[in-house]
Amino acid sequence: xxxxxxxMIIVPIICALxxxxxxxxxxxxxxxxxxxxxxxxxxxxLASYGVHFFGGYEPLTQNPTLSAGLPSLITGTALNTFHPxxxxxxxxxQKLFLxxxxxxxxxxxxxxxxxxxxxxxVYGFMMFMGVAAVSALILTDDIFNFYVFFEIAALATVGxxxxxxxxxxxxxxxxxxxxxxxxSPLLLxxxxxxxxxxxxxxxxxxxxxxKSGVVDPxxxxxLMACGLIVFGWLYGSGLPPxxxxxxxxxxxxxxxxxxxxxxxxxxxxxxxxxxxLRIFSYLPLSQMVIIGVSLLAMILGITMAILQTxxxxxxxxxxxxxxxxxxxxxxxGTALGITAGLFxxxxxxxxxxxxxxxxxxIYYQTGESDIRKLGGLMVQNSKVALLVLLAGFAMAxxxxxxxxxxxxxxxxxxxxxxxxxxxxxxxLLSIVTFMTFMKxxxxxxxxxxxxxxxxKNDKIPRVTILALFIFLIVCLVLGLFPQVATDFLQGxxxxxxxxxx
Amino acid sequence: MIMDTQLASLFTAGALIIxxxxxxxxxxxxxxxxxxxxxIGDGANLFLIAMGYKPGGIVYIxxxxxxxxxxxxxxxxxxxxxxxxxxxxxxxxxxAVMLGIIMVLYKKHGSLRASKVLGE
Amino acid sequence: MxxxxxxIIIILGSILSLMQRDLLKAAILTGIPGAALAFLYQYLLxxxxxxxxxxxxxxxxxxxxxxxxxxxxxxxD
Amino acid sequence: xxxYDLIVKxxxxxxxxxxxxxxxxxxxxxxxxxEITLISSVLVALxxxxxxxxxxxxxxxxxxxxxxxxxxxxxxxxxxxMNDSIxxxxxxxxxxxxxxxxxxxxxxxxx
Numbered sequence: 172x173x174x175x176x177x178x179m180i181i182v183p184i185i186c187a188l189x190x191x192x193x194x195x196x197x198x199x200x201x202x203x204x205x206x207x208x209x210x211x212x213x214x215x216x217l218a219s220y221g222v223h224f225f226g227g228y229e230p231l232t233q234n235p236t237l238s239a240g241l242p243s244l245i246t247g248t249a250l251n252t253f254h255p256x257x258x259x260x261x262x263x264x265q266k267l268f269l270x271x272x273x274x275x276x277x278x279x280x281x282x283x284x285x286x287x288x289x290x291x292x293v294y295g296f297m298m299f300m301g302v303a304a305v306s307a308l309i310l311t312d313d314i315f316n317f318y319v320f321f322e323i324a325a326l327a328t329v330g331x332x333x334x335x336x337x338x339x340x341x342x343x344x345x346x347x348x349x350x351x352x353x354x355s356p357l358l359l360x361x362x363x364x365x366x367x368x369x370x371x372x373x374x375x376x377x378x379x380x381x382k383s384g385v386v387d388p389x390x391x392x393x394l395m396a397c398g399l400i401v402f403g404w405l406y407g408s409g410l411p412p413x414x415x416x417x418x419x420x421x422x423x424x425x426x427x428x429x430x431x432x433x434x435x436x437x438x439x440x441x442x443x444x445x446x447x448l449r450i451f452s453y454l455p456l457s458q459m460v461i462i463g464v465s466l467l468a469m470i471l472g473i474t475m476a477i478l479q480t481x482x483x484x485x486x487x488x489x490x491x492x493x494x495x496x497x498x499x500x501x502x503x504g505t506a507l508g509i510t511a512g513l514f515x516x517x518x519x520x521x522x523x524x525x526x527x528x529x530x531x532x533i534y535y536q537t538g539e540s541d542i543r544k545l546g547g548l549m550v551q552n553s554k555v556a557l558l559v560l561l562a563g564f565a566m567a568x569x570x571x572x573x574x575x576x577x578x579x580x581x582x583x584x585x586x587x588x589x590x591x592x593x594x595x596x597x598x599l600l601s602i603v604t605f606m607t608f609m610k611x612x613x614x615x616x617x618x619x620x621x622x623x624x625x626x627k628n629d630k631i632p633r634v635t636i637l638a639l640f641i642f643l644i645v646c647l648v649l650g651l652f653p654q655v656a657t658d659f660l661q662g663x664x665x666x667x668x669x670x671x672x
Numbered sequence: 673m674i675m676d677t678q679l680a681s682l683f684t685a686g687a688l689i690i691x692x693x694x695x696x697x698x699x700x701x702x703x704x705x706x707x708x709x710x711x712i713g714d715g716a717n718l719f720l721i722a723m724g725y726k727p728g729g730i731v732y733i734x735x736x737x738x739x740x741x742x743x744x745x746x747x748x749x750x751x752x753x754x755x756x757x758x759x760x761x762x763x764x765x766x767x768a769v770m771l772g773i774i775m776v777l778y779k780k781h782g783s784l785r786a787s788k789v790l791g792e
Numbered sequence: 793m794x795x796x797x798x799x800i801i802i803i804l805g806s807i808l809s810l811m812q813r814d815l816l817k818a819a820i821l822t823g824i825p826g827a828a829l830a831f832l833y834q835y836l837l838x839x840x841x842x843x844x845x846x847x848x849x850x851x852x853x854x855x856x857x858x859x860x861x862x863x864x865x866x867x868x869d
Numbered sequence: 870x871x872x873y874d875l876i877v878k879x880x881x882x883x884x885x886x887x888x889x890x891x892x893x894x895x896x897x898x899x900x901x902x903x904e905i906t907l908i909s910s911v912l913v914a915l916x917x918x919x920x921x922x923x924x925x926x927x928x929x930x931x932x933x934x935x936x937x938x939x940x941x942x943x944x945x946x947x948x949x950x951m952n953d954s955i956x957x958x959x960x961x962x963x964x965x966x967x968x969x970x971x972x973x974x975x976x977x978x979x980x
Contacts, residue, residue, distance in 0.1 A: 398973030
């Protein structure tokens with residue numbers, strides 16, 4: 172038993188509830204919130220690898236005392252290896268993902284504590300709750316548990332948008348909830364079909380019963396379940412047709428909230444993507460659909476991003492478009508491709524959070540995010556402008572920074588898998604991404620300043636600049652030493668690619 | 673009967689889901705939309721329940737005096753039922769949040785028509 | 793036999809509640825499929841779920857919707 | 870009047886019909902870039918059809934190329950189509966649901 176594994180979910184939930192109890196004692200809350208948020212990236216680093224069974228119900232094979240008196244009807248069959256408890260599995264890949272999630276959450280919460288006037292309240296609650304839900308999504312090996320936390324993450328997303336006080340946030344939140352109420356029952360329906368056919372909700376057991384031939388893998392019901400789960404995946408991660416609503420959600424949140432929300436959707440993307448690959452990798456169609464949807468997301472997301480005039484909406488569309496790179500890596504199905512895709516996911520979370528918080532300083536200073544009304548802010552804060560420029564370089568894949576390494580790996584993987592066209596599209600769209608970024612950068616920092624632009628807050632909190640520096644350091648470390656991250660991902664990608672004949 | 677109970681409930685669940693999607697797509701009133709969305713959730717729950725049903729079975733409560741093997745062969749499968757309890761509560765809370773947002777939006781726009789409140 | 797009647801009530805009740813122009817009536821009619829679902833769960837050997845559904849589906853959900861209707865407007869425009 | 874001017878003129882016309890803010894140099898060039906990116910990446914993606922059949926690939930690429938040139942400013946239309954209205958969004962969501970289900974239900978048995 173490894174007690175630190177459940178703590179990774181319990182700590183953020185306790186933070187969420189506890190900090191609301193101390194309402195109105197702002198200074199204390201600030202200190203406690205920072206200390207508790209600091210444990211989020213530290214916990215996964217300290218925990219050792221292992222599996223946690225909630226309630227302590229191990230599979231019978233691992234618990235001889237429980238299985239002693241049982242009839243051979245149970246111990247002699249597959250029931251002996253089934254997992255009766257909700258199982259959380261914490262391996263190398265989960266360690267990396269949870270560390271990155273914790274880091275982004277810590278920095279986003281840190282910045283929000285100093286940029287918003289009231290540190291306690293619903294905003295912090297929603298952020299911590301979302302972090303707890305997404306940690307559970309990454310850890311869980313139980314598909315119904317996944318669904319429950321999926322819904323909680325969606326509600327937390329809505330909550331972050333509702334309290335942002337950006338114009339039009341209620342409308343966007345309601346749209347997101349209506350679309351979510353169509354999509355998530357259908358995800359539940361897919362889970363119900365899987366449960367009905369295999370009699371299990373534990374993913375390892377579902378795979379075991381599919382592999383051993385207890386259940387016919389070509390059963391039409393299972394194909395339908397795969398379709399419905401893929402549909403839920405589209406909703407959870409904001410792939411087309413959900414890309415418009417997802418980018419609207421990012422643009423209606425506060426910048427630090429958006430930095431966290433994009434991390435939520437990328438982690439939902441990889442968590443559910445890994446589940447789809449694990450269960451349905453024997454269907455060639457599932458990989459084709461992943462590739463097709465990812466291509467569509469890249470093309471639509473990035474071309475729509477150029478046309479936007481709202482700064483946050485633009486980065487929102489870019490974030491959706493970058494999801495496509497991860498999907499291509501996963502869809503290739505080779506070990507190299509999956510490693511590259513997951514590495515790209517880690518990089519993208521860091522870089523997009525970097526960009527959101529970096530451009531967020533503009534919103535903090537002027538309260539304006541329409542690029543036609545902005546300009547000439549280089550004079551105000553040239554230091555932040557330099558950092559934002561570096562973030563843009565990182566997103567486009569300029570060598571010493573991290574996305575270069577992962578995009579290079581992705582292109583190598585696509586050539587190795589015999590699909591060099593994907594590499595060409597990736598390079599093309601990277602160039603357009605960079606152009607989009609430069610358009611925003613030029614409009615905000617270099618264009619002559621409009622006369623009616625007024626600066627509300629002259630001074631950017633020092634914490635924000637510190638957060639940007641930490642993001643830059645992470646980008647540089649991952650860019651110079653990609654092995655730091657890829658070593659963690661090696662295990663999961665070989666096991667995922669092993670399922671493909 | 674033409675159909676057994678399990679199949680008929682699966683069809684009922686499918687009909688509920690289709691009615692709900694129909695309402696979400698074609699009805700313009702926000703409250704009607706929310707009612708329709710609640711039906712989609714109900715349909716998915718009924719589907720799960722029907723998955724656990726056992727024709728001619730008994731309720732999955734182990735009473736003293738029952739033979740263990742007989743119970744194991746006749747009881748309904750309780751796992752989906754446990755899941756539905758969670759799902760019902762999630763559905764109700766999601767609906768409450770949506771209705772709350774609708775009330776705020778009504779104060780702002782003075783209308784419940786989706787094409788007016790949520791258009792563009 | 794009774795379960796088939798319940799299924800028909802569920803489907804007809806849901807359609808009926810969506811057809812009302814008076815939103816308060818629609819809110820109250822939502823309780824009919826909710827309650828019928830609860831009875832159906834009882835017939836499908838799930839008494840504990842039936843209890844939850846009876847409370848949520850036939851009381852809480854209609855009351856929530858009715859409250860929302862009171863706070864907004866009663867007749868569909 | 871060469872091809873570039875022709876394309877830019879058509880894009881400007883389409884944008885004026887859209888009438889959302891003034892038509893600036895930046896917005897026109899953004900529209901042009903988006904248009905070219907869309908067409909070229911779709912064309913490159915279509916080359917992957919060679920895994921199915923070579924002739925099919927050539928035919929598909931040519932057809933899409935001609936269609937793209939004939940219906941040139943597709944981007945303003947696409948942008949208008951992907952607006953934030955809830956009815957459009959729900960329509961596309963249900964369409965995607967139908968496509969995904971149909972693809973998996975009938976597609977996987979024959980691939």
